[in-house]
Amino acid sequence: MWNTIGHTTVIERFESAIVNHNISHAYIFYGPRHVGKMTFALDVARGLNCVNDSEVACGECSQCSRIQKQLHADVHVISTQNSENKTSIGISDVRDILHVSHMKPYEGSYRITIIDDAELMTMEASNALLKTLEEPAEQNVFLLITSNEETLIPTIKSRCQAIYFSILDSKSIAGYLSENFEASNEKLELLTALCSGQLGWAVEAIQNGDLLEQRDTAIGLFWDVMHGELYKCFEISEHLASEYYKNSAYVLKTLNYWSDLYRDLLIMKKADISLIHNIDKKEQLSELLDSCQDKQLTDNIGFVLESIEQLQHNVIPRLCLDNLIMKINNKRN
Numbered sequence: 001m002w003n004t005i006g007h008t009t010v011i012e013r014f015e016s017a018i019v020n021h022n023i024s025h026a027y028i029f030y031g032p033r034h035v036g037k038m039t040f041a042l043d044v045a046r047g048l049n050c051v052n053d054s055e056v057a058c059g060e061c062s063q064c065s066r067i068q069k070q071l072h073a074d075v076h077v078i079s080t081q082n083s084e085n086k087t088s089i090g091i092s093d094v095r096d097i098l099h100v101s102h103m104k105p106y107e108g109s110y111r112i113t114i115i116d117d118a119e120l121m122t123m124e125a126s127n128a129l130l131k132t133l134e135e136p137a138e139q140n141v142f143l144l145i146t147s148n149e150e151t152l153i154p155t156i157k158s159r160c161q162a163i164y165f166s167i168l169d170s171k172s173i174a175g176y177l178s179e180n181f182e183a184s185n186e187k188l189e190l191l192t193a194l195c196s197g198q199l200g201w202a203v204e205a206i207q208n209g210d211l212l213e214q215r216d217t218a219i220g221l222f223w224d225v226m227h228g229e230l231y232k233c234f235e236i237s238e239h240l241a242s243e244y245y246k247n248s249a250y251v252l253k254t255l256n257y258w259s260d261l262y263r264d265l266l267i268m269k270k271a272d273i274s275l276i277h278n279i280d281k282k283e284q285l286s287e288l289l290d291s292c293q294d295k296q297l298t299d300n301i302g303f304v305l306e307s308i309e310q311l312q313h314n315v316i317p318r319l320c321l322d323n324l325i326m327k328i329n330n331k332r333n
Contacts, residue, residue, distance in 0.1 A: 001059040002047075004040045005176050005199055006168045011040075015056050018047045023110075024161045025136035028118070030149035031165030034200030040165070041114045041143045042067060045075045048141065049108035063108055074105040079116035089115065091124040098128055102137045111140045118144035119151040126153050133159040167197025181206050193279045196260075214250065218257035219281065225258075226288060230329050237321035244317040251317070252308055259304040265289065266297040303327045 002011055017023050029037040043057055046067045052058035059068070066072040076097050080086055083093045097113055105111040115121070121129065133142065133156065144160060146152060174192045176199060177183070183191075183206060194215075195202035205211040221240075225233050244251045264276040265285055269292070278285065307324040311317060 001055070002040075002043045002057055003059075004036050004043050006172050007036060007040065007165060010163060010165070011043075014044055014047065018044075018056050023048065023141060025140065026133050026142040026144070026160040028144045028146065028149060028152065028157065028160045028162045029165060030146050030162060032167055032198055033147045034195070034198035034204075035165045035167055036199065037145045037165050038114070038116060041112075041145060042075075044141075044143065045072075045110075045112040045114070048110040048112065049074070066107075072108065074108045074111040075114070076112070077114045077116060080120055081116075087120070089117070089121045089125050091122065091128055094121070094125045094128055098132045101132055101140045101142075105139050109139065112143065113140070114143045114145065116145045118146045119148040123153075126156060130155055130159070168199050169197070173197070173199050173202060177202060177206070190280055193277050196277055214253060215257055218254040219261065219278075221254065222258050222261050223284070225325065225328060230325075233325045233329060234322060237325045238318065241318035241321050244311065244321075248311070252311065255304050255308050255311075259301050259308075261285070262297050262301045262304065265292055266294065266301070269294060269297070300328055 004011060029041060031037060046059070046064045047057040049063040049067065049072070050057050051061045051063055058064055063072070067075050070077075078089060078093055078097060080089060083089050094115075101111060101113060103111075115129075129142075130153070142160070144152070144156075149157070149162065170192050173195060174188060177188050177191060181188075181203075191202040191205055194205070201211075221236055224236060228236075240251050240254065260277055261281075264278050264281075265288060267273070267275050268285060268289060273282070276282065276285070303324055307320050310320045
């Protein structure tokens with residue numbers, strides 16, 4: 001039994017490969033965040049080690065159970081969360097795992113190494129992994145998970161099979177949420193719209209109310225930028241620049257919310273209003289429509305996305321965010 005929601009074609013492909021013993025030594029699972037790549041990687045680990053002959057990844061045998069509980073000696077997950085510096089995956093984070101990858105599995109049929117956020121591997125770590133991939137050992141499988149496949153070094157990509165994971169359809173997300181969580185229909189409808197096909201985000205939002213509070217804060221700043229005087233807007237950029245050094249994820253999420261709001265405004269002007277994500281803010285967004293031109297909205301989406309990319313490439317936060325405020329304000333006027 002696979003825990004993965006959706007991705008039927010990918011599941012069928014791996015079921016066939018597992019049954020026919022036709023598994024490659026390395027894969028790259030790439031696509032948007034929160035669409036099930038890690039869940040699928042753990043499903044593959046269960047499928048390869050499952051001892052039930054009648055079903056792939058049965059979920060009930062000792063092997064499946066130990067993997068599900070993260071107790072299996074042959075299934076290793078490397079990520080920034082358990083790395084030394086919490087921001088990248090360095091040589092010290094992969095050295096021990098790569099060393100044992102040349103040995104036979106200890107308790108299962110396969111040793112599985114899952115590298116989450118693989119794009120955050122340092123060059124040293126990437127080169128160490130590359131040496132292992134060039135001389136793959138039997139019964140060892142590497143699963144690299146990334147939302148930014150282009151940043152992986154070409155030599156690693158050339159030695160892995162790449163599998164794309166797309167966003168999920170709204171019907172699948174709504175069905176999963178209603179079957180597994182107790183919440184009002186209104187909240188489930190909102191989360192289904194807000195998650196933009198990324199089920200993992202919706203699940204996290206149900207389990208962690210802080211996510212929706214962060215969204216409300218981001219939207220509040222958006223209204224201030226859209227209505228406030230320039231000096232007030234610079235106060236917002238100063239606040240975000242200061243926060244970036246403490247919690248960069250918060251600032252990046254705030255900008256992503258802004259981009260999504262501009263998207264919704266553009267859709268409300270040009271397309272079907274039922275396609276917007278922020279369905280609970282429909283009334284407030286409608287009040288902005290008359291003051292927004294199509295090109296202004298398109299440009300502002302580009303400005304925000306460009307700022308996100310600059311921040312991720314270590315541009316000085318205050319400079320980047322002040323520049324964003326100037327561009328948005330110029331378009332508004």
